[in-house]
Amino acid sequence: MSVFKDSGHLFRLAALYAAGTLTFLGIRGLFVPHSFGQYGHYRGAAITEIAAHPVHFAGHQTCETCHTDVQQIKKSGMHAQVNCEACHGPLAKHADDPASAQPAKLDTAVLCVRCHAASAARPKNFPQVAAVDHSNGVPCETCHQPHSPAIGTGGVK
Amino acid sequence: MNITRRQMLILLPAAAVAWESVLAGTPESSPNYKMTEHWWSMLIDISKCIGCGNCVRACQAENDIPDGFFRTWVERYHVTDWNLENPEVISPDGGKEGFPSVTEDQNGKYFFVPKLCNHCADSPCTQVCPVGATFISPDGVVLVDQKYCLGCAYCVQACPYGCRYIHPQKKVADKCTLCYHRITKGLTTACCEACPTGARQLADLKNPKDPIHEFLRTHNVQILKPQMATGAKVFYNDLDGSVR
Amino acid sequence: MMTGVEGYMYPNEITLYWSVLIVLYPYITGLVAGAFILASLERVFRVDAVKPTYRLALLTALAFLVVAPLPLQLHLGHPERSYEMYFTPHRTSAMAMFGFVYLWYLMAVLTVEIWLDYRRDIVVMSQSSTGLKRWIYRVLTLGSSNISERALAIDERVGWLITLVGIPSAFLLHGYVGFIFGSIKANPWWSSPLMPVVFIFSAMVSGIAAVMLLYMLIMRLRREKIDMLCVDTIARYLFYMFIIDFSLEMLDLIHRIYEADESFRTLNFMVHTKLYFSQIVLQIFVGTLTPILLLALTQVLKFPEIVRKRMYSVAGCLTLIGIFAMRWNVVIGGQLFSKSFLGYTTYKMALATREGLLMSIALTLLPLFILWVLVKLLPPWPERVQGAFPAETPTQ
Secondary structure, three states: OHHHHHOHHHHHHHHHHHHHHHHHHHHHHHHOOOOEOOOOOOEOHHHHHHHOOOOOOOOHHHHHHHOHHHHHHHHOOOOOOOOHHHHHOOOHHHHHOOOOOOOOOOOHHHHHHHHHEOOOOOOOOOOOEOHHHHHOOOOHHHOOEOOEOOOOOOOOO | OOOOHHHHHHHOHHHHHHHHHHHHOOHHHOOOOOHHHOOEEEEEEHHHOOOOOHHHHHHHHHHOOOOOOOOEEEEEEEEEOOOOOOOEEEOHHHHOOOOOOOOOOOOEEEEEEEEEOOOOOOOHHHHHOOOOOEEEOOOOOEEEOOOOOOOOOHHHHHOOOOOOEEOOOOOOEEOOOOOHHHHOOOOOOHHHHHOOOOOEEEEEOOOOOOOHHHHHHHOOEEOOOHHHOOOOOEEEEOOOOOOO | OOOOOEEOOOHHHOOOOOOHHHHHHHHHHHHHHHHHHHHHHHHOOOOHHHHHHHHHHHHHHHHHHHHOHHHHHHHOOOHHHOOHHHHOOOOOOHHHHHHHHHHHHHHHHHHHHHHHHHHHHHHHHHHHOOHHHHHHHHHHOOOOOOOOHHHHHHHHHHHHHHHHHHHHHHHHHHHHHHHHHHOOOOOOOOOOOHHHHHHHHHHHHHHHHHHHHHHHHHHHHOOOOOOHHHHHHHHHHHHHHHHHHHHHHHHHHHHHHHHOOOOHHHHHHHHHOOOHHHHHHHHHHHHHHHHHHHHHHHHHOOOOHHHHHHHHHHHHHHHHHHHHHHHHHHHOHHHHEOOOOOEEOOOOOOOOOOOOHHHHHHHHHHHHHHHHHHHHHOOOOHHHOOOOOOOOOOOO
């Protein structure tokens, strides 16, 4: 069988490639993460890893478990739908241990105009004022209690 | 109001236990969450957005976003008369600090458009990922496995909405996770939590009791770039035709 | 506003992620595919005139193919994870599939074809050379020194078969690069079914031009006579390919202009401003029309040899510049405009960074260095082979 004899080098090459392919498959088995393919073509464990990221905004339900007094004031006012952390910022740390983190003091001069400064870009039915004409520098909370902003509806703070 | 966590536990055991599991951040602690029972989406009501930038700031606080990149951002459109094809759009620092005030334009209109990942059901970004580092989860959220991502940026090129970027320090693709770490624990997303007008609402399309079904039935709702056929799941109410 | 931004970009679009390295990648793979097609002209289509470049073309293809994945690798955020591309390839990803097309082309086509073609020389040199070289050749023989008539005849036949498989493989290799861009529906500058076809033909143009230039250059360095019949034939094929390539590109252009879809105004403006120099001037006028004109003149008129050589050299150089500009316009141009069609950003090439200018120059020179080593190791021209075996491969 001289055809086989004379193509011996080709078989050597084929064997080399076969060995390479087997090595590749072997290494592949070692390297592919265990949870790969659990749900689809990705690492299933990635989902639980992402789900385990820390939470910064506690959520208004959590705030309301303690701050029932504020909730009472808020619920009938114009800001009933504005969640606590929309103004007070993320306070999960505070919710976890109130002593360890205190909410920052808020500056109404910055905070209120963020939403209520008059701009033609805002929806027409949204309450907005040109701050300078409206109050002439008098702080917002002098007249409006932030938790229930309509004048005369809330107590002081 | 001076109450410790222990006192709170006594006061409201159920709520407190739920909160414990939220903070612990371990998947075992939210055992009632089943991925197959949810299909997440978001509803954005343009007619309610006031362009305050709360959502952008909340997203950055919740998710530690590098400066100059955005998982969510707000655009302000200015469309003059019938000139729908040439809107003038701005988004200074993603709208993070709000927008400059404008006065009434007799010949045009202004409005805000919050943007985020559309968590497309047929997402072009996950399609092109060479290694399976980005994927849509069984509950309909497009996520990035940052331990597996090569940082090739092919997904960034493939997203029609500009929602992805390469994290400048981590060198991997980064994008909105729809606050996956929150929604799997019964919380809403940070942007929805911080939105003062309810212009953004997290919605679960698989939950028959979710108010989104009623809303979709009774409003004229659109998705962005429908011609891309991406199966986008962020629904916009009152969206102007000039928005792209 | 941000520097370099005009109009409105989505905020995440301001940074451009595919740098000059990703320009190099299709450029280099294109040279591979083109050089291989030229080699197969002789082998499969029996264009005997181009025989002097057959082996050079194969070695050129190999030298560039080895370098082709480097720019990709260097541009990755996590190069150390690139093995994932082979271990967990995503079936729907053009990029993942490219990894396998590349491997197929490198291992199953090019390496085997070169090995079969050189096997006789390798065996001879494994016996005649000394030192390190001897060891290299011995490894390359795979322990078989059978160079009997029959064995070589088998090699010839298998080699022919591999070249035959190699032609569609070369098309696949570079067509796939085109598909990586052409399949991105989000990007109207890329998204086009013509993209893979344009890439293939521009690849052939650049590869043929590169081998032609290399052949003339090496002959000059070796102080040998340039085979004018060979160069004339290559130039003729270059001319034909160029006509097809240019027609396809113009077809794409005319189609875009006539359809004038939603993206047209933005892209049109971009071509007339930010891309004006690289697209209109470099790619179309300098890099395409001028070489086509030069090549056309050599086809129509009879010039003396020295003039033809000059014209071919100029046309070849301009071609390489033009095709590079084409890759640049595709890759960089595709990222300069906003997918909102409302604005433009700017690409600032870094100098000495991992994705900078110096790196891309190094990566362009690297294949030439590899080619030099390959030519030393596997001399393409028989008269330099020690042991002086005749050049002709035995005919069946």
